[in-house]
Amino acid sequence: MPIQKSPGTIHRTVTLLESALGQLKADVPPSEIERIAVMVHRGMSRQHRSFHTPEHIFALADPDDPHGTLAALFHDLVYYHVDEGFEPEVGSMLLPFITTGSDGTVSLARDIPSGNRPFSGCCAVFGFGPGQELSPFAGLNEFLSALVMALLFEGVIADPDLLIATACIEATIPFRRADSNGDSPAVRLHKRLGETTETMSLDLDEEDLEWAVIRAVAFANRDVRNFAEEDVGRFLDNTWKLLPETNPALRIAGVYTIHSYRVAVQKMRGFLKSLDPSCVFQRYRTEPSDGEYTRLMELTRRNLDAAGTYLGVKFLTASILEAMATLTGGDAPVALFMGEMNNSGDASVLPEQLVDHLPPVNGDPRTDLDGTVYHLLEKGRASSTGFDLQNAPLSLFVYRSVGSEHLAETIAAAEAMHKDEIPPETFLASFPPGVIGAIAGAAAEMVWSRRIALRALAERF
Structure with missing residues (x-):
């Protein structure tokens, strides 16, 4: 019986990224797709990881859902305390937007220009702001992972599509309760997406926002389906x-x-x-x-x-x-x-x-x-x-x-x-x-x- 062979994890990462970008009609040269995919693969393969690895990407990615596939590729790229820092290329991208303390804390920088759309867009979706200390249990890794994605694809992927992929990543912040008003994390995300759409003048109506939150919830539930x-x-x-x-x-x-x-x-x-x-x-x-x-x-x-x-x-x-x-x-x-x-x-x-x-x-x-x-x-x-x-x-x-x-x-x-x-x-x-x-x-x-x-x-x- 002949031996069956399958693509390796790095090749699958390249293929997933190419497919998602193609479905979103993003014009990205093959060399750039390769560079980004290799960076993602390298970040997800760091030595201290045993669960949040490239295989986790493939378990989450849906070939028919380009927004969810982008989120699968990027949502665990940053794992700050487990990785004991950032993958070098990722760290150089994030350095202007954060400050780090000797005690391991990470905060958002205070002096980011208001016109920086990737940063302001991620802050709006996550409900974060300049100077805020990020908790590893409440969005640090998810926010910084989404920010890397936004920085890479600004002007390449349409802003509404980037917003939806960012919402998918935000929804993976785990184990959150309803707030004092009884609003669930998904309801709060819907409100922030509406505000972000207005602030950034995005072409998304209420039906689009509803669909975006439903997609984000479906993706987040796939992330924890092991339970x-x-x-x-x-x-x-x-x-x-x-x-x-x-x-x-x-x-x-x-x-x-x-x-x-x-x-x-x-x-x-x-x-x-x-x-x-x-x-x-x-x-x-x-x-x-x-x-x-x-x-x-x-x-x-x-x-x-x-x-x-x-x-x-x-x-x-x-x-x-x-x-x-x-x-x-x-x-x-x-x-x-x-x-x-x-x-x-x-x-x-x-x-x-x-x-x-x-x-x-x-x-x-x-x-x-x-x-x-x-x-x-x-x-x-x-x-x-x-x-x-x-x-x-x-x-x-x-x-x-x-x-x-x-x-x-x-x-x-x-x-x-x-x-x-x-x-x-x-x-x-x-x-x-x-x-x-x-x-x-x-x-x-x-x-x-x-x-x-x-x-x-x-x-x-």
């Missing part, structure tokens, strides 16, 4: 890809510490627990339909619930290891206790793992376990990552040993320990008899330098 995955494993897959983006300590497999890993999992769990499902997907007029919105909400709630339990078990397991490390010599690499991942590609020789030394769980399998979470821990997320196992055998051992009935109280004890409200010994004593002893005994087989102390813990618990 409504039918397969919970795929939802967690993308959640896991975000961990090394937002937690630099996890970027080097085999080196990050137990404490760093626990903090990363705890932060993600806290975020998902606090997330209001009604703030994930947006609505405007008939987009999406009532039936589709109900489906999205039901899947989002289910996925958040399952992820909360899964992350709770992972957090609890990391807390056990952290307590043991604290009591036997201090923080250490996860790999020292757990064993290294098999990144060699050779399945015939596997690294020794802590779970190789665990006894079977005593008694019959518990009947109070969440079947979805059990499956995720046993079989794993949809794909592997470079920093963590796809499945979670130690967490599965903990989950089977503790059960759903006592999960909340042991998690509460872990949280109390991390707040220094109780000592590690008290936290470890909150588990059913034998659980901690089994894990400590298995860890003693892995960590020669702490074997005596770990065996003492095993005897104690």
Whole structure:
């Protein structure tokens, strides 16, 4: 059977940009299309990214929607804190419009000429103004990404088309609530688009503005559709890809510490627990339909619930290891206790793992376990990552040993320990008899330098 070949990500980026510009009747030389596409590809391929990559562009782009395709190409181009700055060409374009602080803050410059249409247009669509400090959680990356797009295509793409693409990017600012007047983010965007149309004398009527907001909402909902995955494993897959983006300590497999890993999992769990499902997907007029919105909400709630339990078990397991490390010599690499991942590609020789030394769980399998979470821990997320196992055998051992009935109280004890409200010994004593002893005994087989102390813990618990 012949081998099938497909274009690479850089070629697909060039093709997407060429197609979108052609549909918008923009006259751009091939060499310029190549230059811009290469810049976008380079920016989306920076080393600290694991989710917001060129593949994310292709997941969002709709070949029949040139405005949405432009937004897909540019909406994540700037990822300031994860990238630890700007891609050089992007940075040189943005430098006249921003000021940066030594503490990582980014503000809009105060002395931008009022006649600068790309800047004033983006400010109008986003509701920002000169001198404003931009929050990474409320539009910093989206605004600067849209500004790069506007600067590149001023006078090349018609202003109304550029406005619609900018609106699509603005709509991707995530997890926003209605304001004090009850206006949703989409309603507020519609109002700003109307004001921008008047201020910039654009040829857009009310029907055009309605259509623009509907397109923007549809695009924004595609950007977060992972929350409504039918397969919970795929939802967690993308959640896991975000961990090394937002937690630099996890970027080097085999080196990050137990404490760093626990903090990363705890932060993600806290975020998902606090997330209001009604703030994930947006609505405007008939987009999406009532039936589709109900489906999205039901899947989002289910996925958040399952992820909360899964992350709770992972957090609890990391807390056990952290307590043991604290009591036997201090923080250490996860790999020292757990064993290294098999990144060699050779399945015939596997690294020794802590779970190789665990006894079977005593008694019959518990009947109070969440079947979805059990499956995720046993079989794993949809794909592997470079920093963590796809499945979670130690967490599965903990989950089977503790059960759903006592999960909340042991998690509460872990949280109390991390707040220094109780000592590690008290936290470890909150588990059913034998659980901690089994894990400590298995860890003693892995960590020669702490074997005596770990065996003492095993005897104690």
